[in-house]
Amino acid sequence: MKYEKNEIVTVTIEDIGSEGEGIGRVEGFTLFVKDAVVGDTVEARIVKNKKTYAYGRLEKVLVPSPFRVEPKCAWHRQCGGCQLQSCSYERQLVFKQDKIRNSLIRIGGFAPEQVDACMEPIVGMEFPFRYRNKAQYPVGTDRDGNVVAGFYAARTHNIIAHTDCWLGPVENEAILNCILEYMRENKVSAYDEKTGTGLVRHILIRKGFASGEIMVCLVINGKRADFKTGSGIAGTDYQFLPAQDELLKKLAAIKGMTSVSVSLNSEQTNVIMGKEIYTLWGKDTISDTIRVRDMAQPGFPLTGKELTFAISPLSFYQVNPVQTEKLYSLALEYAGLTGQETVWDLYCGIGTISLFLAGNAGKVYGVEVIPQAIEDARENAKRNGIENAAFFVGKAEDVLQEIYGGGTEKEQVGDEGMLHPDVIVVDPPRKGCDSACLEVMLKMRPERIVYVSCDPATLARDLKVLCAGGYEMTRARGVDQFGGTVHVESIVLLSKPRIIFLSKAD
Numbered sequence: 001m002k003y004e005k006n007e008i009v010t011v012t013i014e015d016i017g018s019e020g021e022g023i024g025r026v027e028g029f030t031l032f033v034k035d036a037v038v039g040d041t042v043e044a045r046i047v048k049n050k051k052t053y054a055y056g057r058l059e060k061v062l063v064p065s066p067f068r069v070e071p072k073c074a075w076h077r078q079c080g081g082c083q084l085q086s087c088s089y090e091r092q093l094v095f096k097q098d099k100i101r102n103s104l105i106r107i108g109g110f111a112p113e114q115v116d117a118c119m120e121p122i123v124g125m126e127f128p129f130r131y132r133n134k135a136q137y138p139v140g141t142d143r144d145g146n147v148v149a150g151f152y153a154a155r156t157h158n159i160i161a162h163t164d165c166w167l168g169p170v171e172n173e174a175i176l177n178c179i180l181e182y183m184r185e186n187k188v189s190a191y192d193e194k195t196g197t198g199l200v201r202h203i204l205i206r207k208g209f210a211s212g213e214i215m216v217c218l219v220i221n222g223k224r225a226d227f228k229t230g231s232g233i234a235g236t237d238y239q240f241l242p243a244q245d246e247l248l249k250k251l252a253a254i255k256g257m258t259s260v261s262v263s264l265n266s267e268q269t270n271v272i273m274g275k276e277i278y279t280l281w282g283k284d285t286i287s288d289t290i291r292v293r294d295m296a297q298p299g300f301p302l303t304g305k306e307l308t309f310a311i312s313p314l315s316f317y318q319v320n321p322v323q324t325e326k327l328y329s330l331a332l333e334y335a336g337l338t339g340q341e342t343v344w345d346l347y348c349g350i351g352t353i354s355l356f357l358a359g360n361a362g363k364v365y366g367v368e369v370i371p372q373a374i375e376d377a378r379e380n381a382k383r384n385g386i387e388n389a390a391f392f393v394g395k396a397e398d399v400l401q402e403i404y405g406g407g408t409e410k411e412q413v414g415d416e417g418m419l420h421p422d423v424i425v426v427d428p429p430r431k432g433c434d435s436a437c438l439e440v441m442l443k444m445r446p447e448r449i450v451y452v453s454c455d456p457a458t459l460a461r462d463l464k465v466l467c468a469g470g471y472e473m474t475r476a477r478g479v480d481q482f483g484g485t486v487h488v489e490s491i492v493l494l495s496k497p498r499i500i501f502l503s504k505a506d
């Protein structure tokens with residue numbers, strides 16, 4: 001081992017690791033220093049020592065990097081949610097573009113020249129803060145017995161009181177303070193994870209950025225039988241909270257407030273939301289609009305087409321609506337639809353991409369494993385007057401295999417396009433597509449595959465399989481949905497190479 005524990009080492013940071021940590025080298029020995037920015041020269045204290053590498057804690061920035069910026073949030077080091085907040089946004093985008101490029105080369109096995117020929121410049125955010133439309137704040141009690149809301153310190157369940165996260169809208173702070181004040185005045189207890197006692201566990205806030213509508217859901221510890229019926233000012237007969245009407249009046253006075261609900265969760269678990277939801281005031285859902293943009297034009301102008309979605313406390317919905325518009329508009333562009341095509345949208349969630357594509361397709365089939373999400377997808381289709389989209393509940397690999405069993409399914413499904421679609425779009429979770437899913441996709445042989453991914457590593461792994469199966473990567477682009485963090489979305493177009501017969505010139 002090169003260093004002693006607690007030894008102070010001077011190192012220049014040359015690279016950014018996958019978790020956002022700074023990476024430096026001293027005489028061939030690698031040092032990982034969290035919170036150090038690429039280009040910094042720092043003093044780091046060795047905290048963990050291995051044969052060829054060590055982890056250091058940032059002690060002092062000796063020479064700041066030209067990319068180092070003043071972080072907006074005083075808590076970003078403790079929180080760990082924004083790993084790159086001290087690094088300029090422009091440099092963050094370079095890191096994300098490289099992350100996608102390197103994954104395609106190292107994991108996907110693509111030649112650097114091919115990757116460079118396919119990759120378009122990453123689509124960054126105009127303002128990389130205040131972009132999240134959903135936040136879940138844990139509620140607890142501090143050492144002095146005060147009720148607090150905030151975030152968990154990185155890798156712990158200790159709550160740090162902090163009501164103004166820079167990733168969420170400004171309204172969140174007033175909402176949290178309103179609830180905390182009500183809790184203090186009425187001696188409403190906060191949940192204690194260790195004992196499983198106390199009432200308020202989490203506060204969920206969602207905002208429809210286009211509609212301005214706000215939803216608050218208090219996650220409380222209990223079962224319905226634990227609560228008395230009474231007369232709420234609206235919506236429900238149950239009294240879930242002491243002096244419930246007082247809280248509802250306060251929240252209702254906040255501009256944009258549209259829905260206030262409780263979610264019951266009496267399990268001792270890390271899962272935040274309980275399954276039962278009761279609306280206490282206002283509507284059950286908020287609405288939001290996603291607009292189609294022309295991604296081929298500079299500045300990505302609006303096309304005038306848009307879709308409206310209803311969002312409940314439990315609905316899945318993309319968290320950065322501004323960038324989502326750009327991502328979905330790219331998916332639409334990559335799909336290359338003319339109005340006739342049959343399209344499968346696998347891992348469709350509440351059908352957002354499916355409905356985006358439906359306007360330009362003959363028929364769209366969506367598949368999603370969560371039944372509630374498919375119910376929402378069908379509702380959303382109705383809400384937007386879309387009749388050429390159908391949805392299936394199940395694992396993508398199972399539903400496709402059932403339909404493409406080989407043999408008689410043509411009679412069963414009665415739809416040739418379903419078996420041999422023109423386009424398949426996939427948008428899987430971080431773990432990527434199941435190998436059985438990739439296998440059936442290859443059998444279905446669509447003209448184009450559009451792969452939307454939130455993890456460049458699994459994207460590259462799956463592309464390798466699809467390209468070995470005869471597809472060719474033709475376009476690829478990053479879309480940053482998560483400024484300040486190491487995460488990045490990407491979208492790739494795979495095409496079925498055309499066989500061209502060259503005739504000799506006579």
Ligand code: SAH
Binds near residue numbers: 349350353427
């Ligand atoms: N395309 C949607 C959702 C993408 S998130 C949107 O843009 O909003 C990925 C979705 O895949 C989640 O909704 C998750 O529930 C679903 N999912 C996870 N594993 C799945 C599987 N094996 N088959 C189908 N859907 C799955």
